[in-house]
Amino acid sequence: MNPPHPRDGAPPAPLMKLGHCLFVLVPGALRDTAVRDLHDAVAARLAKEDGIRGLIIDVSALGLVDSYTARVLEQTAHVARSFGARAVLVGLQPEVATTLVELGIDLGSVETALNLERALARLKLRIVSEDPDGRP
């Protein structure tokens, strides 16, 4: 028998809004339903919240990205695009990136950045939102 999995009933991945940007921290080992839930949660949030122009997906905690996880990440990026937000993947571990290439998975349709700072720069977004008077 397999041991019970410690991550059962783990809370969903946190979605944080930073100015015009939505930041998602993808937790370590994800079971398939959790990957799917993450995708759905991002889609729901983007549909509900106005003015989000960027989606940053932090995958630095992922020790491996297999074809299923990669596909859902890709779909999440596509969904973001359909809501007018650019998706950027950050923090891909080097071994994981190598393996993805060997798996024949092309994340070419998803933008990637080395870290959060560069992702924000790429999106040309500021973390501080504009003040209520509309001044820059």
Next chain:
Amino acid sequence: MVVRDAVAEALAAVMTPLLVRSIVATLPSSSEGEVGSLDMMAGYDLLRYVADGARIFSGPPSVDLLTTLHDLIGGSQSFRPSAQVLTVTSDHDVIAAQDAARRLVRALFKPTDCVRVVTAVSELARNIYMYAGTGEVRLNVSEADRTITFQVIASDRGPGIARLEEILAGTYHSRSGLGRGLLGAKTLLEGLEIQTGPQGTTIKGVKQARFADIMRVS
């Protein structure tokens, strides 16, 4: 003889007593076992401790020293194989298979090879639960002639893989992603053997590394 004492004795030939004591003091509890009693996981884990300890206190240890230690701790020149058998019926079990594979190979392979192995196991385990419903993943590590071998055998009694040739040629593309994982596992492992038919599917794959190579990198 207890592993800890055997290590101390071997190190004493090339290091000062103080260094030997410092390194031996960091060893995990598996070092209290008898020489020859350790399996691959415990054995290589212990070798890593010695290598790390030596590196901190006196610089990187030579492959020769580690080879001597390996043969000494292993008793009959090799560690006992480690194995894991997992039932796969859900996406939980895919994670369990990933974790088991990671634990098995962590001390054996270079980090990139570890990710390759764990990813391949994940693909095979996921294929079982997605396309056959239920099955089994057998993982094992063994060594012979200074070569470490990881082996995975994924088996199920599902409907078999249709269009296998197209999948392996990379010409089959489905919306569900079927085929991508199998092709990936073939790339990430060596010599993937696939037997499939209406009675089920068995897939075997291995990953090998030379002792000297993994110890040089560590």
